[in-house]
Amino acid sequence: MHHFTKFKLALAAGLAMAAAPAAAQQAPAAGAPTYADLVDLADPADLVIRAQIREQALLRPERAPGVRPGYGRLYVEARTLALISGSEPIGESIRYLVDVPLDEDGDPPKLKKQEVVLFARSAGRPGEIQLIAPTAQLRWSEALAGRLRPILTELTAADAPPSVLGVRDILSMPGNLAGESETQMFLNTDGDGPVSITVIRRPNMAPVWGVSWTEIVDQAARPPSRDTLAWYRIACFLPDDLPAEANIAQDPASRAQAEEDFRFVQQSLGPCRRNRS
Structure with missing residues (x-):
């Protein structure tokens, strides 16, 4: 002793x-x-x-x-x-x-x-x-240990998704048909790694969205699976409300659509629950 x-x-x-x-x-x-x-x-x-x-x-x-x-x-x-x-x-x-x-x-x-x-x-x-x-x-x-092991594997992977710091820009553009639009959201990251989210709306179809972790904005990108590092980076670090200065559309309809698509992505991701604070 x-x-x-x-x-x-x-x-x-x-x-x-x-x-x-x-x-x-x-x-x-x-x-x-x-x-x-x-x-x-x-x-x-x-x-x-x-x-x-x-x-x-x-x-x-x-x-x-x-x-x-x-x-x-x-x-x-x-x-x-x-x-x-x-x-x-x-x-x-x-x-x-x-x-x-x-x-x-x-x-x-x-x-x-x-x-x-x-x-x-x-x-x-x-x-x-x-x-x-x-x-x-x-x-x-x-x-x-079983829950922790895949997390550590993802964190140390060469292609691990970067930390998301917030929303840099979001722009919604109407399509040629009524009810058609495409919204692109670009995120700020630690180290400036490219991350973008695209929301596609087509008439008489459910909206779809996905995230791209490269410089290419991929309309075929898909949402991250829940309880993965990619999901955590976005779900746990998107702001609760879309910053007004990030919405770069000029007309009210496009700005409103960007807001709606931001909320749609949040709802699709689901809450980032924590028992520690």
């Missing part, structure tokens, strides 16, 4: 302030993590680690700034079981801070020997990691 206490104090001093800013953004989990929850955790993580907790210690409140009400900050020592994702070498033993809910007596859960999945980055010192969010620790299970 002497070794444990020494490293507890050293790590708390080095990481407590780093963990504090994000703490206020976290909320208690309400059920199992959704697909969006898992991508939220995996996407910014340089390291995804399966580990078994060996020791835990609750930090005093004065050593744990920014912890949300009802939570406490633990110093944890754990044994590395597997590096699920990441190329950075890690040791057999790792140390980190994590925020956990406290019971009505102010006590944390007993996590010793529990296996967990950690979403983290290096803390810059051997054997120490920093979680990408104060609560970026999930209890490991085969079911969780």
